[in-house]
Amino acid sequence: MSSNTMTSATEPSRFAKIWNSNIGYSFRKNPVAIVSMAIFLIIAMSALLSPLLAPYDPYDPASIDIMNSEYPPFWVSGSLPEFSLGTDDQGRDLWSTILYGTRLSLLIGICAVALQAFLGISIGLIAGYVGGRLDSLLMRLADIQLSFSTLMVAIIFLAVTQAMFGSETFNQYAVFFLIAVIGVAEWPQYARTVRATVLAEKKKEYVDSARVLGFGPGRIMVRHILPNSLSPIFVISTVQVANAIISEASLSFLGLGMPPSQPSLGSLISSGFDYIFSGSWWITVIPGVVLVVLVLVINLLGDWMRDVLNPKLYKG
């Protein structure tokens, strides 16, 4: 018998395990990934802590004074010291509004992707594992869904709901409508990726051996095939979060998203757009830069993750 080579002296902690794994190593060796991750964490943390960090509450009409409108940011002459990034057309502190807006954008992006992932993974798993007619049916549905552009579906859906409920009710529940419409419009991305992975995994012998052990199809799908299909899911998730944030911003820009009283980054950009030629460029440009940076770092992280998790690149 081979000797016992495992040393059970000190079990490394979970964090140390991740830090020393392949992924941890490639992360440490990749400056782009480190910088992107740092920027993303800074944006995410400040968005999360916006009620603490923001000097004003942009949702509170009492704290807004229309007389303060359109002050420029601090490096432009004529600025006020209490509004570091200036104010928007309604006299809201831009810095506070951006913090709250980023929080909304991230929230909508992540929740919409969670919904996409839930729908797409379930449908993809079932289509791939069961196969046959059900597979064809579900995938044709996905094709049909993909042949409408996301924005078109979203615009129609949001315009109809806005007309149906009236803009008062719509504005109240805009977050949920946005999450639902972006979530439902993009599930085929997940479903296709998951189905392709499941088709490959299903042929592997561990699936046969799970069947031989008497496991039912549900258990085999969720507990055996799904964990083996996670890497592509991670990769598309990052890209999809970035896409969802952009979709939300576009819809808000078109006036179908968040109302001006609760601005997300997109509606902030949109509301500043009217003033861009009258000299108040900062209302559009600063949130625009935040949006671009946020989407860029998420995409860079997604790129890095795709390289790391691509089995062709390290399994040889």
Add this chain to the structure above:
Amino acid sequence: MSLLSVRDLTVKFAMREQTVTALNGISFDLAKGERLGIVGESGAGKSITGFALMNLLSRPGFIDHGQIMFEGEDVVTMNDRQLRGMRGNRMAMIFQDPMVTLNPVLTIGQQMIETLMAHRKLSREEARQIAIVKLREVYIPSPEERLEQYPHELSGGMRQRIIIAIALLLDPQLIIADEPTTALDVTIQADIMELLLELCQSNQVGLILITHDLGVVSQMTERTLVMYAGRIIEAGRTREIINDPQHPYTQGLINALPQQTLPGQRLKQIPGNMPSLTNIPPGCPFNPRCEYATDLCRSRIPEISHYGEVEVACHEVQRLQSNDARREVKA
């Protein structure tokens, strides 16, 4: 009563244009605790037999007709629920390549405990204890630590031991081992075979060993089936089949063993290849490769029938026997 009784098992594959027959009227019995070898070239239908016994064939394969009585119940007519209750629990299977049989993202412990809890009402801790006992039985050192490890942390031989332990977890009556050592190196092969033999003998577990290795069959099994192109062509006690094969194909297989050849001589191989399932010749499927083939062989399929100690499916077996006798007299 026999543990397993297979009657006229016929498996077909629905291809695009036609339906091909992969197993053609297989019948055999297995007593409780008996060890049976199934040998043949690649494509003879050995592995399909194993899968069919579990009723695990997936499209395009299906059981066309036949009966698989296992502990008095017909596996062919069981519903999904009954099949799940049987698989892993009363009938277990061991696959060829231990590198890919275990799920790479679950620890050994998770896989063993999951299996136990799927079939028995046990607490997690009780299941863990049983898993440890079973790992000890297959001589895995420090099993508590192994439970926490992932398959990629273990060697091939170790993994195959663990797979055997998983097969034995629920004390099945029958284990189907499909070339269990083909992917392992020779020294470990012997270890694993010895282990499997020991476990089957001590627990009175029936074993169906699917292999192309006649040496393994002669050490491990009491009876042997020789398969060719989806049919059983010779069946009987392993000792008789190895020492005195009747069917020309079995004779060819045994003559092809390297031990039958002196150093420097060419190995005696059987000329030609196994026919593809879409293109099986009329008559005896072996006739194009058989040096004794006659017109009868080319037109009629031989029935399997008793001949001396064994059952053989060959028209010419009697003539061959007398030829042998004559040759011996001359020598």
